[in-house]
Amino acid sequence: MEFNDAAVEMRDDVGKPWRYEEDGCTVTRTCVWSAPGCHPVGCGLKVYVKDGEVVKVEGDENHPVTKGRLCVRCLAMKDFLYHPDRIIYPMKRDRADRGKDKWERCSWDEAIAIIKKNYDEVKENYGVESMVAFMGTGRQGNIGATGAHRVLGSPNGCYPLSGFSCYGPRVSITMDVVGSSYPEIDYAGGLPGGYDDPAYQIPEIIIQWGKEPIYSSPDGLFGHSIIDLMKRGAKLININPRITWTGSRAILNVQLRPGTDAALAMAMLNVIISENLYDQDFVERWCYGFEQLAERVAEMPPEKAAEICCVPAEQIYRAARLYANAKPASIAWGVSIDQSPNGAQAGQAILALMSITGNMDVPGGQVLVDMTAGDGGMQEDIDSVGWPEMKQELKDAIIGREEFPFYTGGLKMSQADRQLDALETGKPYAIHFCWLGETNLIAPTCSAQPKRWYDALRKVDFNFATDTWMTPTIQGCCDVVLPLASSLEMETIVPTHYGGSPNYVGALNKCVKCGEAVPEWELYRILGLALNPEAWENREKDFKEFYDIAMMRAYDFDYDEVQKKVVIQRDVSYRKYETGKLRPDGAKGFNTSTGRIQLYSPMFEAVGEDPLPYYFEAPTTPVSTPDLAKDYPLTMMTGAREIGYFHSEGRQIEKLRDLCPDPLVELNPVDADEHGIKEGDWVRIENPWGVCFLRAKITPIIKEGYIQAQHGWWFPEEDAEAPHLYGVWKSNINTLIPHSRMGKLGFGAPFRTTLVKISKASEEDLVEADRYGLEGADGKPLDHTDNFFRIDDPSLDPAAC
Structure with a gap:
């Protein structure tokens, strides 16, 4: 496999102090969180300040993982800071x-x-x-x-x-x-030797499942680590309805029908179990409910899943065998799984894939956090502050508790x-x-x-x-x-994956202050x-003392240490279930009620959910709503990240806006021809819930019958006052997403499975675009009283895609 970019090497000035003088500037080495808007990876920056103002931002080649590589959002931080x-x-x-x-x-x-x-x-x-x-x-x-x-x-x-x-x-x-928090792939982020550390092993197979990490570096996964690992021999399987940039370098692309991930994962489990490709020793010692799981996935052979997912059965067999036979292998699963009413069950099945193949907490597989060290306690300390002291009557008053106890309680x-x-x-x-x-x-x-x-x-x-x-x-x-304040205006830490992965902790070292932002x-x-x-507590303390109490108590070092070192890699060990490091009590096993990985979930059973993974058809698909599909024949996906923006943030920044100046919708050339749409045309997308307008991007990376619509669009340069509100209604793709279509646990929504129709927008349409956001396509106020969807409707045939 060939890549144009050369391997990244550390430069000669490795080991710079956290702050030093250069060319008349004060240079501060720091890490970043948000802005520019990323989940916690903590990429390394060097920020050049002269006369109290940022003049330049570069990547920090001293950072042990990012090694000077930065996205455009970080490179535009100066523009962010000083934008009027x-x-x-x-x-x-x-x-x-x-x-x-x-x-x-x-x-x-x-x-x-x-x-x-x-x-x-x-x-x-x-x-x-x-x-x-x-x-x-x-x-x-x-x-x-x-x-x-x-x-x-x-x-x-x-x-x-x-x-x-x-x-x-x-x-x-x-x-x-x-x-534990969900296990990201092990990309050697916490090992001092990185990919060459003796404790590490390059994964033979990486599955990217509903994820394109190089665009967003999500949840503690540094996106370019995927490229680093592929350069070192890892092979990629891409599971995604679209062919992404990394997917174009994959050995296998499984372009499944959106929202059918649970069926695919169950079919892969079927192959691995029926062909005896699973890790029998690990399953016997460390998994709970394997026999019940095997019975359940026997109901989903690849041939049945192929009909549901609209992919060849041969692809399912191949993906399962490649993954099971690779030692080690890892799965990077993304927000696409969450954005389906069936996503909880899909996630449960994906966790089972990681587990029965013995890829849980091994070098190059999925890595878990040490619950006896600092990382394990951080997120619990932050998110639960105040909850234990709250009166029970207030806890019981939380909205949604009776219907969704797993959601509200967890x-x-x-x-x-x-x-x-x-x-x-x-x-x-x-x-x-x-x-x-x-x-x-x-x-x-x-x-x-x-x-x-x-x-x-x-x-x-x-x-x-x-x-x-x-x-x-x-x-x-x-x-x-x-x-x-933004990332350059604060003193704090950024733990990868919110402390949920044993990679590293970075310091956000204050570089400047703008106005009165805090x-x-x-x-x-x-x-x-x-x-x-x-x-x-300790409310008489100043902020730094409070910060040490509220944030740093989860670590065995203080803020002064991480500030000076900029990045502290965490002690990484593997197979912690054998050493008692996955449980706060120090006992061997996993931090669950059974002490094992629960392929059969007692908690799901306790709240009235099926304890095993299962597939159900999402709402507003050709299967679940065939009458709707007659008038709205295309399936719309939304939510994919754009490289210049973090959701709705960044459209004021000229450098970022130049990369993506208009809201785009991707559609296949066949669908474009059928609807008389050419590249760059403004198009009208609508369904019974709403209407919006985007510009056409015609591309074969998306299959016929599907479209991918960008989210997050508003126009900061337009009229601020209501009802216009910076043009927020014109290209507001979420007006087409129905409310309250989740699974039994309260999770998921049809952001990837909503039915729409598309047409070339008329001049009158574009003049009236804002009104369509406030009213229905016919000019009448929208009525959204249809809030509920039954996932147990026996009339649904999920194989009829």
């Missing part, structure tokens, strides 16, 4: 002016006083449960649980993505099946779809106070049916936001906004002391 649209001071406006560009700069004291006044009134009149902290990825990886529990004192922290269809399902499922967050229902209906109780933290939820980033969210939030008594940019969500819905954790402390001081 960035929020760097607190702002306020009257509630009556929501949607109007009537923001006034105010002091921190005044902004906090406004928030506290409204907080106190709502708490007194309605109780803290009537408050919600909505959170996105966050600037330091925090999500709604911490803000809700510890700052507001409310049980209702919420990630407003329908079915929490990103990361949460994988983590929740794996915590029950394996007893994540300690309200169920996203039911949270919208509560906003709209006031049941089980009304919501009066919202914190919108680092989430541009009405732009097509997360929420299904964003117009419903917009209408519901505008009716709430008080909303405030914390972010780095003015967004359509803040402009349309909020009364106060507080400015957050780091996310410091903002939590400021708000917590003002609103809920009894929940804040």
